Amino acid sequence: MTGLPASFVRQDLVDSRPAPVKTTGFTGFVRTRLFNTPTNAILTIVGALLLWLTVVPTVKFLLIDAVWQGTSRTDCLAAAAGHEVGACWPFVQAKFAQFVYGFYPEDERWRVNLTFALAALLLLPLLIPRVPAKSLNAGLFFVAFPVVAFFLLHGGGLHGFALSWTADLLSGFSASISEAGSKLAAGGGVFSLLGSLIYGFGSAVWVLIWPLSWLRDAIQNASRPLWIDFAITAVVVSGLLFLLNGGFRNGWRALVRSLAIFAGIAVVIFVMRLDRGGLPIVDSRMWGGLLVTLVVSVTGIVTSMPVGIALALGRRSTIPLIRIFSVLFIEFWRGVPLITVLFFATYMLPLFLPGNFTVDGLVRVLIGIALFAGAYNAEVIRGGLQAIPRGQAEAASALGLSYWKITGLVVMPQALRHVIPGLVNSFIALFKDTSLVSIVALFDLLGSLRASFADPTWSTPTTLFTGFAFTGIVYFVFCFGMSRYSLFVEHRLNAHRRT
Amino acid sequence: MAIEARSPPPQFVAKLRRLLGGRAGWGGLLLQVLFVAALIWVAYEIVDNARGNLANQRIASGFGFMSQTAGFGVSQALIPYSEADSYTRVFLVGLVNTLVVSFIGIIFATIIGFMVALGRLSPNWLLSKISGGYVELIRNLPLLFQILFWYLAVLGTLPNPRQSVSVFDAFFLSNRGIVVPRPVGEAGLDAFLIAFVVAVAIALALPAYARRRLFQTGKPMTVWPFALSLLIGLPLIATLIFGQPFSFEIPALKGFNFAGGARVAPEFVALTLALATYTAAFIAEIVRAGIQSVHKGQMEAGASLGLSRGSTLRLVVVPQALRVILPPLTNQYLNLTKNSSLAVAIGYPDLFSVFAGTTLSQTGQAIEIIAITMSVYLLISIVTSALMSFYGWRLGRSLGS
Numbered sequence: 011m012t013g014l015p016a017s018f019v020r021q022d023l024v025d026s027r028p029a030p031v032k033t034t035g036f037t038g039f040v041r042t043r044l045f046n047t048p049t050n051a052i053l054t055i056v057g058a059l060l061l062w063l064t065v066v067p068t069v070k071f072l073l074i075d076a077v078w079q080g081t082s083r084t085d086c087l088a089a090a091a092g093h094e095v096g097a098c099w100p101f102v103q104a105k106f107a108q109f110v111y112g113f114y115p116e117d118e119r120w121r122v123n124l125t126f127a128l129a130a131l132l133l134l135p136l137l138i139p140r141v142p143a144k145s146l147n148a149g150l151f152f153v154a155f156p157v158v159a160f161f162l163l164h165g166g167g168l169h170g171f172a173l174s175w176t177a178d179l180l181s182g183f184s185a186s187i188s189e190a191g192s193k194l195a196a197g198g199g200v201f202s203l204l205g206s207l208i209y210g211f212g213s214a215v216w217v218l219i220w221p222l223s224w225l226r227d228a229i230q231n232a233s234r235p236l237w238i239d240f241a242i243t244a245v246v247v248s249g250l251l252f253l254l255n256g257g258f259r260n261g262w263r264a265l266v267r268s269l270a271i272f273a274g275i276a277v278v279i280f281v282m283r284l285d286r287g288g289l290p291i292v293d294s295r296m297w298g299g300l301l302v303t304l305v306v307s308v309t310g311i312v313t314s315m316p317v318g319i320a321l322a323l324g325r326r327s328t329i330p331l332i333r334i335f336s337v338l339f340i341e342f343w344r345g346v347p348l349i350t351v352l353f354f355a356t357y358m359l360p361l362f363l364p365g366n367f368t369v370d371g372l373v374r375v376l377i378g379i380a381l382f383a384g385a386y387n388a389e390v391i392r393g394g395l396q397a398i399p400r401g402q403a404e405a406a407s408a409l410g411l412s413y414w415k416i417t418g419l420v421v422m423p424q425a426l427r428h429v430i431p432g433l434v435n436s437f438i439a440l441f442k443d444t445s446l447v448s449i450v451a452l453f454d455l456l457g458s459l460r461a462s463f464a465d466p467t468w469s470t471p472t473t474l475f476t477g478f479a480f481t482g483i484v485y486f487v488f489c490f491g492m493s494r495y496s497l498f499v500e501h502r503l504n505a506h507r508r509t
Numbered sequence: 510m511a512i513e514a515r516s517p518p519p520q521f522v523a524k525l526r527r528l529l530g531g532r533a534g535w536g537g538l539l540l541q542v543l544f545v546a547a548l549i550w551v552a553y554e555i556v557d558n559a560r561g562n563l564a565n566q567r568i569a570s571g572f573g574f575m576s577q578t579a580g581f582g583v584s585q586a587l588i589p590y591s592e593a594d595s596y597t598r599v600f601l602v603g604l605v606n607t608l609v610v611s612f613i614g615i616i617f618a619t620i621i622g623f624m625v626a627l628g629r630l631s632p633n634w635l636l637s638k639i640s641g642g643y644v645e646l647i648r649n650l651p652l653l654f655q656i657l658f659w660y661l662a663v664l665g666t667l668p669n670p671r672q673s674v675s676v677f678d679a680f681f682l683s684n685r686g687i688v689v690p691r692p693v694g695e696a697g698l699d700a701f702l703i704a705f706v707v708a709v710a711i712a713l714a715l716p717a718y719a720r721r722r723l724f725q726t727g728k729p730m731t732v733w734p735f736a737l738s739l740l741i742g743l744p745l746i747a748t749l750i751f752g753q754p755f756s757f758e759i760p761a762l763k764g765f766n767f768a769g770g771a772r773v774a775p776e777f778v779a780l781t782l783a784l785a786t787y788t789a790a791f792i793a794e795i796v797r798a799g800i801q802s803v804h805k806g807q808m809e810a811g812a813s814l815g816l817s818r819g820s821t822l823r824l825v826v827v828p829q830a831l832r833v834i835l836p837p838l839t840n841q842y843l844n845l846t847k848n849s850s851l852a853v854a855i856g857y858p859d860l861f862s863v864f865a866g867t868t869l870s871q872t873g874q875a876i877e878i879i880a881i882t883m884s885v886y887l888l889i890s891i892v893t894s895a896l897m898s899f900y901g902w903r904l905g906r907s908l909g910s
Contacts, residue, residue: 043634050633057635190553328531331541335548345890346883347847353865354883357875361562362555413533442651449653449854456654463661474662482650482658489649 071096071472072479086470097476098468105462109480112298112453121289122301125159129308137495139502152312158278163297163305167288168279170230171239172247177226180219188212236285244272294372298453300484302372306379306444306454311437313380318387323417325392336388343385348443351378356450375447383440390436394429395421427503434496438489445485455481559876566873574872575600581867583858585774596868603860604885610780610859611846617785618845619838622792627822629797640793647790653851655787660779660855670767679759681767687778690757691771697747701754704747705740712736776857780849788845792838799834800826839897843890850886860885 032038044054075096077086084090086098102109111119132151135141191209195202229235229242248268255264282288297305324336343351355378356371363369369377398421406416426433448457459481463474530537563570579599580592586602587609628640647655665684668674673683681688712735719730748754760770803826811821850861865882869875 039634043632046632053631053633054635057633057639060639061635186554187550190550190557327533329533329537329541330529330531332544333531335544341891342887345887347850347861347886349850349853349861350865350879350883350886353869354879357869358879361559361876364558364561438649445651445653446851449851456651456657460657460661471666474666478654478658478662482654485651485654486646486649490645493649 071475073097083468083470083473086468086472095470095472097479098470098472099476101462101468101470101473101476102480104468105458105465105477108458108462109299109455109484111301112458113296114292114298114301115296118290118292121162121165121292125162126304128155128158128162129304152315154274154278156309156312158282159305161282161284161288163292163301164294165289165291167284167286168236170226170235172243173222173239174226174229174235177219177222180215181223184212184215184219186212187215234285236279240272240276240279244269248272294370297372299458300455302447302452302454302457303441303444305372306376306447306452307437307441309376310379310383310440310444313376314383314387314440317380317384318391319422321384321388322391322395325388326395340385340388343382344389348379348382348446349449351382352446352450354378371450372452375450375452379440379444383436386436386439387433390429390432391425393432394425397428398424430503431496431500434492434499438492438496441488441492442485455484568873570874570876572877574874574877577872579868579871581871583863584856585777585858596872599868600860600864600881603858603863606858606863607846607849607852607860610777610784610849610852610857611842614781614784614788614845614849615842617781618788618792618841621785621789623796625789625793626796626800629793630800644790644793647787648794652783652787652848653854656779656783656851656855659783660776664775664779670762673762679757681760681762681770684775685767685772686775687773688760688767688770689773690759692755693758694755695753697751697754700747700751701744704743708739708743712739715739774857776852776855779855780852780857780859784845784848787848788841791841791844795837795841796830796834799830802833803829836897836901839893843893846889847886 031041033042045051073096075094076099077091077095077097078099080086080090080098080100081104083098085100086095088095107116107119111122114122129151132147132155136144136147136151141147188209189212191205191207191212193205195205195209197205225242229238232238248265251268252261252265255261279285321336321340324332325340327333327336352375355374359374359377360369402424403416403421406420411419444454445456447454448460453461459477462468462477526534526538530539530541533540575597576595578593579596581599582592583590583599583602585606587605588598588602590598590602625640625643628636629644631637631640664686667682667684670681670683670685673681673688675681679690715732715736719732723729744754758770760767800822807825807829808821811825812818816824849859852859853862853866856862861882865878869878872878
């Protein structure tokens with residue numbers, strides 16, 4: 011142990027080590043995330059150059075060099091502005107009405123504004139999860155609002171109600187069946203027997219619904235057909251609901267609800283004066299711009315949901331023919347481009363309908379879009395249905411619920427909640443796809459934009475870019491908003507999985 | 510004495526009921542019968558109305574029109590076509606154009622999509638933000654909007670041929686499209702092509718050889734210098750021996766347009782550009798999701814083996830991610846093919862534009878033409894999905910074993 015000091019006590023302070031390389035704050039961020047390796051440094055410089063070459067000219071074009079006020083193309087020329095001219099915003103100001111309403115008559119545009127306001131008023135509380143009364147709200151938005159919006163935008167009144175419609179539908183059905191039967195009977199051989207049978211069936215239907223058609227004719231000849239028809243429908247439907255839901259024991263709730271709904275319908279009919287012709291009719295050929303884009307997309311969204319749910323259930327059904335039909339239907343619509351569907355709706359559908367029966371061009375397109383979007387929604391909803399454990403349906407079955415109650419009360423609500431993000435994504439796709447209607451001669455936002463380029467009073471070198479910038483911003487705001495909402499819902503749904 | 514187990518009763522009726530009506534039993538059977546009756550009724554109505562309407566409009570149904578003379582020109586025909594040819598020829602010209610634009614679009618979309626996805630996952634902050642911005646911007650704008658933007662606003666405002674932008678006086682960019690030098694075959698072409706094909710074949714076979722050598726002898730072999738020298742060397746030798754394979758016909762401005770050279774139509778450029786950039790944004794998201802689905806530990810394991818980030822991605826992560834990526838990627842390829850029908854908006858002569866557009870308006874045979882067009886797209890979809898499910902089945906088998 012000799013030679014070693016008994017203890018060692020350092021007499022002076024050790025020099026402090028240099029501070030570690032800073033990895034926080036701005037310099038640290040630059041060092042670790044932008045310039046940590048030579049490759050990254052090069053990438054950063056290339057990226058910065060790219061930004062410099064795209065963002066700066068864009069901002070310069072849209073804001074700094076832009077012309078903000080003017081009345082015609084001369085204001086947007088470099089000679090008048092005295093500098094290099096960017097976006098020509100007066101062009102958008104001049105065409106704004108066309109971009110939003112199309113050729114909708116100027117005096118009637120309040121109707122469009124009112125529809126937009128109603129939609130916003132109903133949609134906002136539906137999107138905020140904390141607001142109560144979701145089912146009432148959804149019912150108003152998905153069922154009541156489309157009907158009201160139709161009478162607001164298109165105008166026109168009603169002459170009959172559910173009773174007349176049912177009678178019309180059934181008599182048309184029986185006439186068609188009888189006609190088919192008589193044609194078949196004329197074919198001879200085995201067909202004559204089958205044809206006679208079908209003809210007999212059609213005649214039987216005609217005899218069965220005779221009281222109904224008699225009642226319809228009596229109502230239509232009365233002084234106020236709509237109100238009489240409405241009252242009869244309200245009484246019959248409410249009475250049926252009352253009896254089906256347990257009669258005097260516990261049917262009161264259903265009765266009150268049904269009467270409340272009918273009272274609501276009556277208020278709408280009265281306020282909109284549907285019994286006295288309603289608002290003046292604006293033909294859908296006059297509609298255009300953002301109005302058509304929103305009408306097509308909202309109708310597509312609303313109508314594709316029931317189609318999608320029905321097809322998804324059909325595809326999961328164990329009944330052979332229904333499953334095969336659903337699979338074929340879904341795969342067919344998913345396999346063809348939307349533009350062929352629109353051409354199908356525009357050129358083929360009129361041929362398939364009776365000759366005296368014309369369908370509005372917009373409605374034809376809406377039918378095509380509903381089928382197309384329905385097939386896509388069906389696959390999204392099927393994904394949700396498959397995500398629900400089988401035990402849920404089995405437990406409900408053990409409680410003695412029927413198939414429809416299991417589906418409607420247990421499985422479907424869970425499945426739909428699962429697939430909200432997927433549905434919103436498919437709605438975004440649908441919203442973007444509505445721009446295709448401009449190819450079949452409907453003037454949606456993009457179609458109006460294209461039409462506005464033809465105006466010689468505004469033809470300047472920057473008009474094209476200005477128009478595309480404005481329309482692009484509108485589309486972007488809608489789609490981006492929807493995608494952010496979908497992310498928000500996804501985040502909320504997965505709240506229990508967060509760590 | 511053993512008692513043999515009794516076999517269960519045959520239950521023929523129950524089996525039949527299950528077969529005919531599924532889980533819903535006889536009720537299901539009844540439902541099917543009603544459903545089929547309704548379908549037959551609807552079909553009857555459609556056929557009856559269509560027959561009546563066609564008779565009113567004096568249109569003869571049938572496919573006889575396909576052999577009539579088309580009588581209109583098509584701006585881009587890759588198979589020989591003249592105005593005197595039949596509508597069948599028009600159909601084929603359009604189909605070829607659709608396939609060409611889809612094929613080129615798919616190649617570019619895949620390249621851009623993978624690059625953007627890797628950029629989004631890059632540790633470089635700026636690069637990932639730029640890639641993210643690209644994806645958000647492109648995905649939230651309609652495709653038709655983008656096609657029209659490229660066609661009308663970007664390519665349409667290029668200068669006319671007299672003031673065209675030229676690169677090396679050989680490539681000209683104007684509002685008539687892009688004019689490029691056209692290769693013209695000369696004496697040494699055959700030998701050059703053969704040499705090139707041989708070089709490509711050997712270059713493709715080299716990695717397999719290197720792999721086998723690595724497994725047998727343990728000696729790694731760097732492939733790319735050999736492959737590169739083969740690809741350049743063999744054609745070069747062929748050129749030196751047999752003479753120049755082709756010369757370029759340089760386009761020149763004559764009057765108001767270009768003479769010589771090959772012209773790529775602006776419609777084609779706009780459509781391909783829009784389709785490729787649009788689909789690339791979706792592919793980027795798919796690839797990103799696929800790469801992120803590979804466990805983080807794989808990346809770390811690769812790094813701890815001393816592989817670079819690029820090598821780890823290429824050798825470890827991407828092969829595993831490919832299983833997740835491929836099905837949605839095929840879906841995007843199909844979408845691109847279907848979206849190429851938007852060519853009708855800018856007049857590129859694809860299948861839809863020349864057949865369901867021009868031919869339909871000339872002949873008025875709506876039912877036949879739309880049915881043919883739909884079935885072509887449907888056929889492409891079905892064939893691709895069948896191949897994909899076969900691939901998935903094989904993958905599932907190889908994973909299971």
